[in-house]
Each structure stands twice: as C-alpha cells, then as structure tokens.
Amino acid sequence: MTRRLPPLETLVFAILAGGLLLSVVLILAGLTWEWILQGTLNADHPALSAVNVRGLLESFAAGSPAGLSPLVLLSAGIAVLLMTPYIQVLAAMLFFTFRDRNYRFSAITGFVAVVLTWVLFLR
Amino acid sequence: MADPGFLLIFAISLVAGFFGAMTGLGGGTIIVPVLTYLGVDIKLAIAASMVSVIATSCSSAASYLREGLVNLKVGMYLEMFTVSGAIVGASITLASGQDLLFVIFGCVLIGAAVLLFIRQRAPEREAVDNRDRLSCWLELSGKCEDRAEKKTIVYYPSRAAAGGPLMVIAGMISGLLGIGAGAFNVLAQDLVMGLPTKVSTATSTLIIGVTALAGTGIYLSAGLVDPDLAVPVILGVMLGALGGSFILIRSTNRAVRNYFMVVVVVIGIDMVIRGVS
Numbered sequence: 001m002t003r004r005l006p007p008l009e010t011l012v013f014a015i016l017a018g019g020l021l022l023s024v025v026l027i028l029a030g031l032t033w034e035w036i037l038q039g040t041l042n043a044d045h046p047a048l049s050a051v052n053v054r055g056l057l058e059s060f061a062a063g064s065p066a067g068l069s070p071l072v073l074l075s076a077g078i079a080v081l082l083m084t085p086y087i088q089v090l091a092a093m094l095f096f097t098f099r100d101r102n103y104r105f106s107a108i109t110g111f112v113a114v115v116l117t118w119v120l121f122l123r
Numbered sequence: 124m125a126d127p128g129f130l131l132i133f134a135i136s137l138v139a140g141f142f143g144a145m146t147g148l149g150g151g152t153i154i155v156p157v158l159t160y161l162g163v164d165i166k167l168a169i170a171a172s173m174v175s176v177i178a179t180s181c182s183s184a185a186s187y188l189r190e191g192l193v194n195l196k197v198g199m200y201l202e203m204f205t206v207s208g209a210i211v212g213a214s215i216t217l218a219s220g221q222d223l224l225f226v227i228f229g230c231v232l233i234g235a236a237v238l239l240f241i242r243q244r245a246p247e248r249e250a251v252d253n254r255d256r257l258s259c260w261l262e263l264s265g266k267c268e269d270r271a272e273k274k275t276i277v278y279y280p281s282r283a284a285a286g287g288p289l290m291v292i293a294g295m296i297s298g299l300l301g302i303g304a305g306a307f308n309v310l311a312q313d314l315v316m317g318l319p320t321k322v323s324t325a326t327s328t329l330i331i332g333v334t335a336l337a338g339t340g341i342y343l344s345a346g347l348v349d350p351d352l353a354v355p356v357i358l359g360v361m362l363g364a365l366g367g368s369f370i371l372i373r374s375t376n377r378a379v380r381n382y383f384m385v386v387v388v389v390i391g392i393d394m395v396i397r398g399v400s
Contacts, residue, residue: 119340
C-alpha cells in the first residue's frame with residue numbers, strides 16, 4: 001500500500017534524506033581522495049579550529065586556507081550534516097508562515113531557528 | 124591523546140551503533156565510554172558522538188516520516204525546550220572536569236537502562252482524550268496506522284505544559300554527554316504527554332537531531348570537533364544503527380535485548396568507578 005505523505009512531512013523527509021546523502025557522499029569522497037593520496041586513512045588532521053559554522057562555510061567560500069584537499073571535503077561533509085537539521089527547521093518555519101498560515105507554529109519554529117542561528121553563526 | 128586509528132574507531136562505532144539500536148539507547152551511550160577506554164579525551168569523544176547523533180537522527184527520522192509515525196507539531200514544540208537544554212548541557216561539559224563527566228555519564232547510562240527496562244514492561248495504554256488547554260491550543264492531536272492490527276489510531280497528546288519543560292532536562296543530558304537521550308525523550312512523551320509508544324519513538328528521532336545540533340554548535344566553537352574522530356564515528360554509528368534496527372524489527376527475543384542492557388549497566392558502573400577513582 002502506498003501512502004501519500006502530507007506536504008510538510010514530504011518537505012522534511014526530502015531535506016533530511018537529501019542532506020544526509022550529500023554529507024555521506026562528500027565524506028566518502030574525502031576519504032577516497034585521502035586513501036589515493038596517502039595510502040592510509042590515519043592522516044593527522046587538526047581539529048576544526050575554534051569557529052562556528054559560519055566560519056567553516058566562509059573558509060570554503062574562500063577556497064579554504066589549505067586549498068582544496070581531502071580535509072576540505074571531510075569538513076564540507078560535516079558542515080552539510082550540521083546544516084541539514086537547521087535547514088529543516090527553517091523550511092518548517094517558512095511552511096507554517098506562508099503555506100499553512102499557522103502563526104503559532106511559525107513562532108515556535110522561529111524560536112528554534114533563532115536559537116540555532118545564534119549558536120551556529122553568531123557566537 | 125591516543126590515536127586509535129580510523130579503521131579501529133570505525134569498527135568500534137559500527138558495534139556501538141548496532142548495540143545502541145538494539146538497546147534503544149543510541150550509539151552515543153556506547154561509543155563515548157569505549158573511546159575513553161582507548162585513551163581518547165572524554166570531551167573529544169562527546170563532541171564526535173554528538174555529531175554522529177545528527178547523522179543517525181536524519182536517517183531514522185526520514186524513515187519514520189515515510190511511515191507516517193512522526194508527529195511534527197509535537198516534535199517542533201518540544202525542540203524549543205531541548206535546544207535550550209542542550210546549550211546549557213554542552214556549556215557545563217566545557218566547564219567541567221573529566222572525573223565529574225565520567226560519574227555523570229555512568230549514572231545516566233544506568234538510569235537510562237533502568238528506565239527502558241521499566242518501560243518495556245509497561246503495557247501500551249489506550250488513547251484517551253485528556254488534553255489540557257495548551258495541547259488543544261497547539262492542535263497536537265494526530266493519527267497513525269497500526270500495521271499489526273490494520274487500524275488507524277487517533278491520539279491526543281496531553282499535558283503539553285508539563286511535557287515541554289521536562290524536555291529541557293532531556294536536552295541538557297544530550298548536550299552534556301553527547302548522546303541522543305532518546306530514552307528520556309520517549310519517556311516524557313509516553314508517560315507525561317500520553318503519546319503512543321511508536322509515535323513517541325519516531326518523534327524522538329527527529330527531536331534528537333535538532334537538539335544535537337545545538338550542542339554541536341557549542342563544541343565546534345570550542346574546537347572540540349576533530350574530523351579524524353568524528354568521520355569514522357559518524358559512518359560507523361550510522362551503519363551500525365541501521366543494522367541494529369533491521370535486526371531489532373525482526374527479532375522477537377526480548378532476552379537478547381535485556382542481555383545488552385545488562386552490559387550497558389556494567390559499562391555505567393565502570394564509568395562511575397573510573398570517575399571516582
């Protein structure tokens with residue numbers, strides 16, 4: 001039996017599944033590249049330095065300080081993974097505001113979005 | 124810090140993910156203690172585990188959404204409380220000494236195993252319309268299909284005013300220890316808000332991802348997210364959890380699950396002893 005999902009469920013499903021898939025592809029690409037370059041997966045990368053997600057994304061936009069490297073792909077995979085639930089919350093907020101016109105849940109998802117924006121981008 | 128190597132961390136995470144899914148406690152509850160046995164700093168282990176919670180949450184929530192078991196409104200309402208708790212919890216971890224974290228982790232492991240054990244024995248309650256004013260105002264009621272009995276169950280979440288603040292504690296535990304704290308989420312939704320067990324389990328998978336993201340933000344800004352640790356943990360826990368869920372759905376032997384719970388309690392006791400000594 002195939003069941004048709006409501007629109008919000010479909011949207012959230014697409015974001016979660018798509019984000020996870022993209023993240024895993026980036027991480028696997030980074031690992032494969034590292035294996036080809038060094039013949040091992042035990043490279044000693046530095047911890048993602050004390051930045052927030054904004055800093056991480058800005059380093060990709062600037063081509064990364066170290067240039068394109070396996071670490072950049074691995075970090076991009078982690079960044080995409082982190083952005084997935086964030087985008088899901090933003091999408092739900094927009095859905096409740098513009099599609100459902102359910103302003104109670106616009107406010108609830110808006111609160112979660114503000115807290116996440118602060119912790120990920122503004123701290 | 125000891126560097127156990129990619130393949131070893133991956134293999135351990137695979138087992139932890141499997142183990143976590145079989146017990147219902149999540150991979151983080153197993154991977155953090157095991158990584159500390161290998162000499163990894165507990166704060167780095169917690170941060171890596173926290174990132175892996177996001178991956179397992181995305182994977183399980185997507186699958187539960189397709190089954191129509193997630194109540195998005197309940198999830199999003201409760202996320203308000205869990206994200207706030209997670210930020211507080213992660214900040215406490217940054218400020219705490221390692222010994223204290225070992226003791227807290229051990230106590231939470233023991234507590235979660237006992238709670239799950241009790242919950243397994245609690246009979247599924249009939250859906251009763253017992254809504255308070257907040258639950259009515261938020262229009263949280265929903266329906267899901269019971270495939271075994273081939274019927275649609277309509278349910279009415281109640282006591283939203285009490286369930287929300289309780290979830291601050293679940294969020295705090297999650298942020299503090301880098302675990303999903305699904306056992307605490309589900310218990311609050313089951314016992315306080317009266318959701319059917321399947322719905323609370325499914326909705327909890329969505330909540331833990333957003334909660335873990337809030338905690339991860341704190342760990343990331345403290346420079347505790349190490350890709351060499353996070354990447355194998357993410358991949359291993361996610362794959363292990365998929366395998367564990369696959370077997371759990373098909374397994375009818377509760378004794379196996381109880382055996383795993385005993386092992387979790389033993390790990391918990393050991394963590395407390397390590398913290399104290």
